[in-house]
Amino acid sequence: MTGVEALYPFLYADHADLAPVLRAASDSTADKAREIVGLRTEMGEQYADVLIECAQAMAERFAAGGRLFTFGNGGSSSDAQAVAQLFLDPGGSARPLPALSLTNDVAVLTALSNDIGFEVVFARQLAAHTGPGDIALGLSTSGGSANVLAGFERAHRDGLLTVGFAGYSGGRMAEADTIEHLFVVPSASVHRIQEAQTTTYNVLWELTQLALG
Amino acid sequence: MTRLLDRDAVRTAFAAREAPGRALAGDAEAVAAACHAMAMRFHRGGRLLAFGNGGAATDAAHLAVEFVHPVIVGKRALPAISLTNNAPAVSGYSGTDAYAAQLRLFGRPEDIALGVSSSGRCANVDAGLCAAADAGLLTVALVGRADGAGPDIVANPAVAHVLTAHAEDPRVVKEVHVTIYHVLWELVHVFLEHPGLLDEAS
Numbered sequence: 001m002t003g004v005e006a007l008y009p010f011l012y013a014d015h016a017d018l019a020p021v022l023r024a025a026s027d028s029t030a031d032k033a034r035e036i037v038g039l040r041t042e043m044g045e046q047y048a049d050v051l052i053e054c055a056q057a058m059a060e061r062f063a064a065g066g067r068l069f070t071f072g073n074g075g076s077s078s079d080a081q082a083v084a085q086l087f088l089d090p091g092g093s094a095r096p097l098p099a100l101s102l103t104n105d106v107a108v109l110t111a112l113s114n115d116i117g118f119e120v121v122f123a124r125q126l127a128a129h130t131g132p133g134d135i136a137l138g139l140s141t142s143g144g145s146a147n148v149l150a151g152f153e154r155a156h157r158d159g160l161l162t163v164g165f166a167g168y169s170g171g172r173m174a175e176a177d178t179i180e181h182l183f184v185v186p187s188a189s190v191h192r193i194q195e196a197q198t199t200t201y202n203v204l205w206e207l208t209q210l211a212l213g
Numbered sequence: 214m215t216r217l218l219d220r221d222a223v224r225t226a227f228a229a230r231e232a233p234g235r236a237l238a239g240d241a242e243a244v245a246a247a248c249h250a251m252a253m254r255f256h257r258g259g260r261l262l263a264f265g266n267g268g269a270a271t272d273a274a275h276l277a278v279e280f281v282h283p284v285i286v287g288k289r290a291l292p293a294i295s296l297t298n299n300a301p302a303v304s305g306y307s308g309t310d311a312y313a314a315q316l317r318l319f320g321r322p323e324d325i326a327l328g329v330s331s332s333g334r335c336a337n338v339d340a341g342l343c344a345a346a347d348a349g350l351l352t353v354a355l356v357g358r359a360d361g362a363g364p365d366i367v368a369n370p371a372v373a374h375v376l377t378a379h380a381e382d383p384r385v386v387k388e389v390h391v392t393i394y395h396v397l398w399e400l401v402h403v404f405l406e407h408p409g410l411l412d413e414a415s
Contacts, residue, residue: 018249018410025245025400032399033237036392040234044227052218059215074282078275082387085268091383092360141284190284191395198391202384203226213216 032192039187039196047183047200054163054181055207061135061161062212068099069130069160071122071151072139075194077103079139079165083201087208094209100129102151122151132159137201139164141193143171143184152178165201167193233380233389240376247353247374248397252404254351256411257323261293262350264312264341265329268387270297272329272355272394279398288402294319296341312341322349329390330354331383332361339364346371355393357386 058068068087070080080101087099102125103109112121126136136155138148143166155162156178164179167187173179185196237244251261261280263273273295280293296315297303303311316326326345328338333356342352354366357378367375378389404410 017407021404021407021410022242022245022249025248025403026241028400028403029241029244029396030238032392032396033234033241037231037234040227040230044223048220048223051223052220055218056215063215074278075275075284078271078278081274082268082271085271086384089267091267191392191399195388195391195395199227199230199388202388203223206226206384207218207222210222211215211218 036192036195039185039192040199043183043185043196043200044203046186050181050183051200051204051207055204055211057161057181058135058163058204058208059211061133062097062208064133066133066135066161067130068097068135068137069102069126069155070099070137070139071102071125071148073145073147075190076139076141076145076148076165077101079194079197079201080137082198083137083139083205086202086205090205090209095212097208102126102129119146119150122147123154126151126154126158126160130155130158130160135161135163137163137165139166139197139201140171140173141167141190141197143168143173149173149176149178152176156180163204165197167197229382230385230388233378233385234392236379237389237392243374243376244393244396245400247376248400249404249410250351250374251325251353251397252401253411253413254323254325255291255401255405256408257413259292259321259323259325259351261291261325261327262296262316262320262345263293263327263329264296264315265338266297266335268383269329269331269335269338269390270295272387272390273297273327275391276327276329276394276398279394280401283398283402291401309337309340311337313337313344316341316345316350317348320345320348320350324350325353326350327353327355328366329356330361330366331357331359331378331386331390332363333357333366333377334361334363335366336363339366339369342366342369343371346373355390357381357383357390359383359386
């Protein structure tokens with residue numbers, strides 16, 4: 001210890017503390033990794049039949065010329081874009097399928113938000129773009145996003161196949177009678193919910209590809 | 214007519230996620246080191262600039278919103294931008310310049326450049342990381358082992374922290390990446406609670 005460190009130990013105290021904080025960070029990472037592995041397995045067991053039914057129904061829609069429309073807010077908007085991109089341009093030998101995320105167009109999103117309100121941003125786009133042969137897929141970690149619920153209401157009324165992803169205990173999405181196939185990740189962590197949702201929609205895509213043969 | 218699915222298909226799909234998910238625990242020290250380095254940059258006033266192609270472009274967007282608008286109440290907003298949001302810019306640049314040009318123009322030496330590539334072989338992500346390192350930015354790459362033909366980001370000496378998802382299926386790589394960047398966000402905040410650990414000399 002130098003003379004200055006001896007005089008002002010509080011200035012240097014944290015230097016010695018780096019190793020334990022790094023170790024705690026490392027332990028926390030390993031814990032999260034194990035937690036999500038368990039949660040994924042739980043989803044696979046709990047939702048096997050729903051996944052099969054949903055993929056079968058989506059494949060039938062695609063085979064008949066239907067298209068996929070996806071929506072969500074915040075991190076779930078990037079998930080909506082990821083789902084659309086996965087169906088549209090899967091790479092390899094997989095079959096590309098028509099899909100569009102309703103979170104892409106800033107002109108439309110800001111026009112609807114500014115002129116009417118944020119709760120209509122997906123419902124209005126669904127009304128403009130879709131027909132009864134299409135598929136609406138919405139994501140919300142809480143299950144309570146008003147614009148996602150409004151999107152499902154519109155889609156269900158217009159005869160679209162509706163697919164939902166939620167977390168916690170499903171929130172208002174679980175109570176709604178507008179979502180035919182609903183996947184609820186049983187976790188209280190927004191992060192783990194999103195991670196398990198990612199796996200679930202990727203598996204749903206895989207199964208849809210299988211069903212299309 | 215569509216093919217009928219059975220439960221084996223579901224079981225196989227979920228089973229393929231187990232080993233890559235568990236492998237992340239083995240890389241926990243590398244993740245923690247990256248978080249510490251990133252926290253040091255935020256502490257200096259740096260920003261996170263994230264980029265990637267296709268599905269990884271949505272990860273860049275997710276990363277940016279994660280830091281700017283944390284899902285956990287009470288955590289402060291940190292500056293983060295996705296370089297993939299500006300479709301006119303991304304589609305307007307030629308060759309491998311989409312991210313490199315933006316990083317040269319927007320990047321400051323204290324910033325963090327974070328590139329995502331499921332193959333670890335995206336030429337424009339690699340070029341972005343090189344341009345960022347040249348400008349003094351901290352470079353972080355999230356990569357995987359999907360098929361790709363470009364330069365090997367893992368072998369690029371310009372990249373300070375490489376975090377790998379141990380999977381070949383690009384979907385599974387993405388899933389592991391989502392966990393990695395959620396942890397990056399969480400642990401950056403843990404390190405920010407220890408400002409004494411964040412000076413460059415520490």
